[in-house]
Amino acid sequence: MRNIQHFVCGVIPPHILDRVAQHSENEAQEHARSTLEQMRELARTRAQSFVRAESAPKQTALKKRRNVYDAQHQHRLPGKLVMTDHRPRSSDVEVDEAYDGSGATFDFYAKVFGRNSIDDHGIRLDSSVHYGQRFDNAMWDGRQMVYGDGDGRLFRRFTASVDVIGHELTHGVTQYTASLRYTGETGALNEHISDAFGMMVKHFTLGQSAKESDWPIGAELLGPSVHGKAVRSMAAPGTAYDDPVLGRDPQPAHMRDYVETDDDNGGVHINSGIPNHAFYRAAIAIGGNSWEVLGRIWYATLTDRLKPDADFNDLARATVDIAGEFYGNGGGVQRIIAESWSSDGLNVPVYNAPHIPIQRRAARHAALHALPKWRRRPAR
Numbered sequence: 001m002r003n004i005q006h007f008v009c010g011v012i013p014p015h016i017l018d019r020v021a022q023h024s025e026n027e028a029q030e031h032a033r034s035t036l037e038q039m040r041e042l043a044r045t046r047a048q049s050f051v052r053a054e055s056a057p058k059q060t061a062l063k064k065r066r067n068v069y070d071a072q073h074q075h076r077l078p079g080k081l082v083m084t085d086h087r088p089r090s091s092d093v094e095v096d097e098a099y100d101g102s103g104a105t106f107d108f109y110a111k112v113f114g115r116n117s118i119d120d121h122g123i124r125l126d127s128s129v130h131y132g133q134r135f136d137n138a139m140w141d142g143r144q145m146v147y148g149d150g151d152g153r154l155f156r157r158f159t160a161s162v163d164v165i166g167h168e169l170t171h172g173v174t175q176y177t178a179s180l181r182y183t184g185e186t187g188a189l190n191e192h193i194s195d196a197f198g199m200m201v202k203h204f205t206l207g208q209s210a211k212e213s214d215w216p217i218g219a220e221l222l223g224p225s226v227h228g229k230a231v232r233s234m235a236a237p238g239t240a241y242d243d244p245v246l247g248r249d250p251q252p253a254h255m256r257d258y259v260e261t262d263d264d265n266g267g268v269h270i271n272s273g274i275p276n277h278a279f280y281r282a283a284i285a286i287g288g289n290s291w292e293v294l295g296r297i298w299y300a301t302l303t304d305r306l307k308p309d310a311d312f313n314d315l316a317r318a319t320v321d322i323a324g325e326f327y328g329n330g331g332g333v334q335r336i337i338a339e340s341w342s343s344d345g346l347n348v349p350v351y352n353a354p355h356i357p358i359q360r361r362a363a364r365h366a367a368l369h370a371l372p373k374w375r376r377r378p379a380r
């Protein structure tokens with residue numbers, strides 16, 4: 001057994017809620033304040049690091065296990081069990097969406113990477129819906145998903161975006177793998193990993209190619225009165241919303257605009273725009289499905305290369321290295337990834353392709369492209 005670091009991460013960052021709490025009228029202000037207070041309370045109650053039983057045998061059979069609870073507008077978690085894999089579907093849309101979204105995320109990690117749930121040991125995915133009163137957030141609290149209903153004006157129900165569910169559960173994957181800290185540039189890297197994988201969960205679930213997607217995070221969450229398209233935009237960081245109440249999307253897309261701040265754990269939801277943009281550019285340049293080439297490289301980076309204090313440079317270097325290992329040094333994929341990083345201000349050298357005799361190269365190519373076991377199963 002060992003302690004695992006974790007944190008409470010909400011999809012709606014504190015800088016947005018702070019702004020609403022300070023700049024809006026009565027009701028919205030009240031909801032934002034109450035959401036911030038409820039988040040602080042959650043963080044307090046979940047502040048203890050939890051332990052994982054590492055001695056538990058690894059489950060080799062990929063089996064989805066999901067529970068959904070109804071918090072019944074209280075703050076006690078998880079609440080009343082309302083849906084499991086053995087029960088019929090619920091008539092409550094939040095319950096169904098939380099169930100389907102955690103299932104979609106499980107399927108993505110299982111089918112694309114052969115990963116058995118977020119801990120790779122088959123841990124059950126628990127979600128609680130209807131948390132608190134008009135709670136304006138969705139979050140991974142270190143053990144489970146927690147969803148508020150939203151206030152109905154600025155934000156709708158928080159189960160509606162599958163990329164947000166993928167984002168939050170990916171914080172669980174990060175917790176069990178690279179265990180990235182949640183402050184400053186490392187925290188922004190942590191947020192980027194969740195955005196990139198959350199977006200890939202959406203692409204995979206909808207069967208959407210990189211070019212077919214608009215790359216918004218949380219497009220379904222914004223309420224009818226908000227001037228904006230999403231909570232963040234991977235395609236164009238800084239343009240997701242511009243609203244009298246929410247303010248303007250503060251995300252940069254280039255290192256020269258890196259935001260130094262004490263807010264938001266040192267701008268973790270702000271500076272993530274920089275690697276998000278590089279990821280988007282690389283995905284568009286490579287074409288096809290985001291999860292196939294980039295997903296494979298980013299997954300190997302997260303699970304095998306990043307240390308808990310990694311920064312953007314470490315990420316850029318690791319992805320370029322792995323692109324070389326998987327797809328050839330000096331090859332097209334590696335060059336595209338290196339160029340995407342350098343156009344956002346992170347320069348990574350690309351090595352010239354080493355001379356590999358033709359036969360060895362062919363053998364290596366075959367080995368790299370051999371399908372993993374799970375892929376050989378009949379299609380769904």
Ligand SMILES: [Zn+2]
Pocket residue numbers: 009010011167168171191194
């Ligand atoms: Zn997050």
